[in-house]
Amino acid sequence: MQQFHQWQALLEARTGVCVTDQRRVFLQTSLATRMRELQIEDYQSYYEYVTQGPAGAIEWSALIDHLTVRETSFMRHRPSFDCVQHHLQGLLARRPADQPLQLWSLGCASGEEAYSLALITEQCLASAAGETPDYALWATDISLKALEQARVARYATNRLGGLTEAEKSRWMRPVEGGKLEIVPTLRDRICFTRLNILELAQAPIRDLDIIFCQNLLIYFRRWRRRDLLNLLAKRLAPGGMLIIGLGEIVDWNNPLLEPVPDDRVQAYVRRDTHESLE
Known part of the structure; x- marks a missing residue:
């Protein structure tokens, strides 16, 4: 013991x-x-x-x-990705074309979550009217092996359950071994890099429109969850959204954020303030 x-x-x-x-x-x-x-x-x-x-x-x-192996899959919690899609559509309606979108998949494991975010973003851009901005998507994890798998971007069919047939057809192609591979145009949009979440304060990523952090906080003590979420809140741009796993924390609020009024998800939007990072 x-x-x-x-x-x-x-x-x-x-x-x-x-x-x-x-x-x-x-x-x-x-x-x-x-x-x-x-x-x-x-x-x-x-x-x-x-x-x-x-x-x-x-x-x-x-x-x-x-x-730190975590089981994951594409669109693991579809309502959360639907929430992202709705929020991005609202941003694009008022976003100048010269102001890129910025997204972060935090604790991305072997990449399914990050590619799901990229897929949603691409679909939002494709359906938007007029000239649209570019986007940058960062994906971080502590495991180098998981990040290597994410960069290869090849997945067994049992990891694809959250995707529609149209999404699979558009964004994936068959490869040897009965697997499917993310098409290069989507794969190359993501920057995968190692990050220990305890070093979050030193991470250079900021002014984010989307921070997606699901099924990661459950491994930490409640006080640490609150501390990490407070740091993430400061990384959001005004109007940016933080999405966590449903029920991952129930006793937290932050003056910078407003909860999204949707019982299917646990998400928060940063108020239209310009408080600087500490």
Whole structure:
């Protein structure tokens, strides 16, 4: 039990992720898998290896790939993406063509969420009247392995359940192994990069029209969820929208934001103020 708490504390200190006692088996299994690969026999020896020197820093990055795997899929919660679409349509109605849209998929895992956002954005631009602005979409995650998968942009059919047949036909093409690949015109619009959410204050991304952060906050303690959401609120441009998972936090409000009045989603819009980032 002492070793479990030691690893539990290390993971939370470095990533913010809180592994509860109920998820002890998950942590033990993940550690054991990596230890077998390295032929290390006991948890204490592996702990000392991970926490010491340059080799430990490299190994920590590899271990994170085992500890932060998140199941996801395209349009995982369709009402949230419908909410994004509605909001973007409103923005485009008043957005000058020389002012690009800026979107951020935070905790993007293997890319399904980010590509879903890009797809929605492309469809909004295609249906808008007159000259439309360009857009930039950032997608960040702590796992380098997940980001590599996202850049390859090839997915098994069981990850595509949230897409309509028309969306699959327009934005994906078949490749070997029975998978589908994101078409290059969509894939190349996204900048995938590594970010530890505990380093959010140092992230250069700001003035965002959309921040999409779902199924990530549930891994953190409530006080940390509030702190992170307050930081994200300041990253929004006036009129920008923050979308989180339904029920991920129930006791939080921020004076910069107004809740979206839709029981199907948990989203907030930044008030039309110009308060600077701290």
